[in-house]
Amino acid sequence: MFPIEYFAGLILIGICAGFASGLLGVGGGFLIVPLQYFLLKYIGVQPDLAMLISLGTSLAIIIPTSLSGAYRHTRTMDNIVKPGIRLGIFGIIGGSIGGFVASGLPSRILEIIFGCLLLFIVIKNIIDINKERNEAKIPFNLLSTAIIGLIVGFSSGLLGVGGGVFLIAILTSLLGFSLIEAIGTSSVFICLTAIGGFLSYVVSGWSVSTFPYSIGYVSIINFALIACFSVPLASIGARYAHKIPQKKLKIIFSVLVLYIALKMLGILP
Secondary structure (H helix, E strand, C coil): CCCHHHHHHHHHHHHHHHHHHHHHCCCCHHHHHHHHHHHHHHCCCCHHHHHHHHHHHHHHHHHHHHHHHHHHHHCCCCCCHHHHHHHHHHHHHHHHHHHHHHCCCCHHHHHHHHHHHHHHHHHHHHHCCCCCCCCCCCCCCHHHHHHHHHHHHHHHHHHCCCCHHHHHHHHHHCCCCCHHHHHHHHHHHHHHHHHHHHHHHHHHCCCCCCCCCEECCEEHHHHHHHHHHHHHHHHHHHHHHCCCCHHHHHHHHHHHHHHHHHHHCCCCC
């Protein structure tokens, strides 16, 4: 039913997204969503359905992938678990709402939103490229935790990403976290927030999706193949994150995000 290159593409997505997830604390959704989307369109899936499958399946993959990376980070940083869980509790709520909203939007709108948000992150990283740590501009209390968790969680469910790309930018620019602390905290956060979005895509697509071997908008084949490779690679990526200087991490992160942003906006073919 599926061409051999489709399975090869899924394996490559798992390898790249898994390593990026552990290395950058982003869940890998910023790679999993667009690459799945392009691959599904390649085999003839309609764009709107391809986007929803990419979003829902991405969130399912992010759960075990980010858990693998989070475990590795917590072995060297024991101060990331508590803030990650506090943010993640509100992230689950936001993720559930975002997932239901996404099911009613055209795929092109989601592509543009995704691309613009990623461009913002690239610009912010370039501005702060030489900063090891910014001063905290707001206190890390219950109110800020709730607001940040809900907003990032909503974007997670809406865009099928763990929300790490947004959370890291917030933690480093507003709350005074170092990049490596933000990466570790983000990896804990996205384990939780992806659950809310994942469940919403299962429910909203339960009687709608016509893609073979899927539960709602979650493809079992895509999940199994990508997760099989992304989970072990996330642990390897997390190990390297503690060995690479922060400036180099920011450069790697920015280049990857810029490419995907331009691709989603249609600027690159």
